[in-house]
Amino acid sequence: MADDLVVTRSWAVPAAELAERFSRSSGPGGQGVNTADSRVELSFDVARAASVPERLRARLLDRLAGRLIDGVLTVAASEHRTQLANRRAARERLAQLLREAAAPPPAARRPTRPTRGSKERRLSAKKRRGDTKRGRQGRYD
Template sequence: MRAMLQVSATLEIPDDELVERFVRSSGPGGQNVNKVATAVELRFDIAASPSLPEPVRERLLGKRDRRVTDAGVLVLNAQRFRTQERNREDARERLAAFIASGLHAPAPRIATRPSRAAKQRRLNDKRERSTIKQARGRRTWD
């Protein structure tokens, strides 16, 4: 049985769709930070993933997220922790959260009109501001 990343009760991502690269981390760790590759760079190809349903894929690619490349690959960097395993878990959790955010379609907005009272309040406020600003005008010293 293949290892899977559980996103929700209905959606799993196989591990062979994830590309992990381990690099040296910045931050705390003492001399260890210069020797051990503890940071994780996790890549997931949203555009080519056969595991994602089409509507979810479109919502994820439609997000304006700087972590998604032009080719539709999500790149997550995890280096909060000192161990490779904790950074790996952190990256996988963040990937699951990102995909889960695209599972639910947003409710369509229902267009409404402002009420007559709201229009009247807006116009009254504009009139008051106008009066205040006109009072700031040049004074004539007669």
Template sequence: MIEVTPEILISEDEITERFIRAAGPGGQNVNKVSTAVELRFDVRRSPSLPNDVAVRLMKLAGRRLTQDGVLVLSVMTHRSQERNRAEALQRLVELIRKAAEPPPPPRKRTRPTLASKVRRVEGKVRRGGVKSLRGKVRGED
């Protein structure tokens, strides 16, 4: 079991890993060994995720989500297969943790106070006075 939060535990059976050849670092090894990891997690059918977390995770996933509701993470940043696996799993856990955070409540609209209205109008009057002094100079010549 993988602990995402104290309430959310994901079974390792729900995660599918496939190893593919990486395009990243690896030197001569890159053409011979499949070090890149493609991690798949079925968000829609996962019994471990509460419904609201699953919906938020699908929104967060964006283009990484297939039409069937499967989250696909590809990692090829490291040379070793094991480090790429750990990185992919860490990315999945971070995404689920972010989705588990409840959205903030909507902002309550407030009305401006009388003092703030007065300050605003006084500032506008002061600025208008400065601009009115920029006209042509009228002399008594």
């Protein structure tokens, strides 16, 4: 449970469903960049993972459609010098992506009509602006 990726209070992705790949990073690190595999690619199979609740699977697949390759979501992190820090960053980024995709859709907007007062204020402001412009006509001929 310690390595599980906590997405929401009711949903956590087990570490066994995450795949990590390490490679050489192009970021800071001097000569160490040439030898240390500090870049992390974290992958999660959204389409086939057992931990994804069925009620969320369709929403996740729909909202993440542009980022998925064969149903797999991949996140890369290489901004830190150490592999451990990049692993943390990749896990947090993946959790945030899943959290945003799993969020319920916003409530539909109920259409409202402008009040009489707001209509009157708008029209009187237009009238004042027109009067100002009309007052400028004929000057500077």
